[in-house]
Amino acid sequence: MGQQKTILRALAGETLDVPPIWMMRQAGRYLPEYRATRAEAGDFLSLCYNPELAAEVTLQPIRRFGFDAAILFADILLVPQALGADLWFVTGEGPRLSTITGDADFARLKPVSDIHETLNPIYETLRILSGALPRETTLIGFAGAPWTVATYMIAGRGTPDQAPAHALMTQNTAVFEALLARITEATIEYLCAQIEAGAEVVKIFDSWAGSLKGAAFDKYALAPAREITAALKARHPGIPVIGFPREAGEKYIGFHQATGVDCVALDNSVDPEWAAANVQIDGCVQGNLASRHMVTGGEALVSDTRRIVKAFSGGPHIFNLGHGITPDGDPDNVQLMIDTVREGASA
Ligand code: CP3
Numbered sequence: 001m002g003q004q005k006t007i008l009r010a011l012a013g014e015t016l017d018v019p020p021i022w023m024m025r026q027a028g029r030y031l032p033e034y035r036a037t038r039a040e041a042g043d044f045l046s047l048c049y050n051p052e053l054a055a056e057v058t059l060q061p062i063r064r065f066g067f068d069a070a071i072l073f074a075d076i077l078l079v080p081q082a083l084g085a086d087l088w089f090v091t092g093e094g095p096r097l098s099t100i101t102g103d104a105d106f107a108r109l110k111p112v113s114d115i116h117e118t119l120n121p122i123y124e125t126l127r128i129l130s131g132a133l134p135r136e137t138t139l140i141g142f143a144g145a146p147w148t149v150a151t152y153m154i155a156g157r158g159t160p161d162q163a164p165a166h167a168l169m170t171q172n173t174a175v176f177e178a179l180l181a182r183i184t185e186a187t188i189e190y191l192c193a194q195i196e197a198g199a200e201v202v203k204i205f206d207s208w209a210g211s212l213k214g215a216a217f218d219k220y221a222l223a224p225a226r227e228i229t230a231a232l233k234a235r236h237p238g239i240p241v242i243g244f245p246r247e248a249g250e251k252y253i254g255f256h257q258a259t260g261v262d263c264v265a266l267d268n269s270v271d272p273e274w275a276a277a278n279v280q281i282d283g284c285v286q287g288n289l290a291s292r293h294m295v296t297g298g299e300a301l302v303s304d305t306r307r308i309v310k311a312f313s314g315g316p317h318i319f320n321l322g323h324g325i326t327p328d329g330d331p332d333n334v335q336l337m338i339d340t341v342r343e344g345a346s347a
Pocket of ligand 1: 025044072
């Protein structure tokens with residue numbers, strides 16, 4: 001029997017008349033119903049670790065917009081927390097973590113076998129979602145890529161240029177590589193547990209891949225993505241993997257083959273025609289509308305949406321933004337994007 005879910009069909013390499021669609025950060029602060037549930041939970045981390053409420057916010061954008069996929073509500077920084085890092089969020093600023101500056105900090109991290117103790121509520125969220133989603137909606141699990149997660153663990157916060165992580169890479173390569181290996185192993189266990197709890201696809205977010213150049217990209221972005229993908233495919237054959245090496249530029253070329261991922265997610269710094277010719281020739285792509293259109297809307301949103309749908313119409317494509325929707329995004333613009341994609345077949 002053929003696969004019915006459109007996201008899974010695209011990930012299997014099928015070219016569809018209308019691309020399936022979901023949106024990064026589709027459960028988030030631009031939605032009043034999200035803000036209400038988050039207030040009920042108390043704070044962001046309490047929401048992540050409350051399976052009923054995390055499932056509820058995951059479902060909100062599905063109910064409102066009928067997206068083709070639901071993405072688990074959680075955060076990439078739960079893995080560092082499960083490995084023993086302190087984690088908190090400063091309202092209006094972002095995440096804060098205890099830092100890793102050398103061997104002593106690394107030695108304090110927990111073994112990978114301990115992570116499930118912290119992450120069990122996340123698996124429960126997935127089990128709830130598996131039973132609650134509409135039949136046609138695909139459930140996506142996710143984790144951060146080792147490099148991106150390491151940038152936060154080393155600096156203790158988000159950084160514009162990932163300087164502390166680059167410094168540790170140079171000054172204490174052994175501890176830097178040990179940290180990447182620990183995160184890689186934890187990510188494999190975490191994603192396998194997500195799949196066992198009901199995730200039908202997993203996505204690896206390497207939001208800061210663009211700051212790795214040349215051989216460093218190959219070693220710290222490509223190699224970990226390949227290792228994670230190979231381990232997942234060995235244990236769960238048939239579960240598609242989406243890779244997102246954000247801002248990789250020319251390094252998007254060949255990413256499918258180099259890592260074994262089924263789909264490459266594209267940010268909005270690359271032209272869709274370029275990406276169709278250079279990346280989609282190797283398999284499914286996802287993206288790449290600029291998130292700012294969700295704030296500004298109008299004719300520019302419609303024309304860029306149509307351009308992307310057209311550019312990728314010759315191969316497998318999942319429509320998405322190039323990065324997450326921001327809190328000032330307007331739900332009406334999200335609806336306009338969806339209507340444009342779904343009417344796009346006839347435009
Ligand atoms: O996409 C989804 O709807 C699923 C849930 C999801 C969240 N974060 C929820 C979230 C996913 C997939 C993520 C991934 C994530 N988290 C990434 C990779 C993708 C990217 O955006 O580059 C990164 C780097 C993080 C770390 C993180 N979490 C930061 C830097 C911040 C603060 C910035 C911000 O947007 O506020 C978060 C917080 C966060 N994660 C929020 C949400 C909905 C906002 C928290 C809130 O409600 O106050």
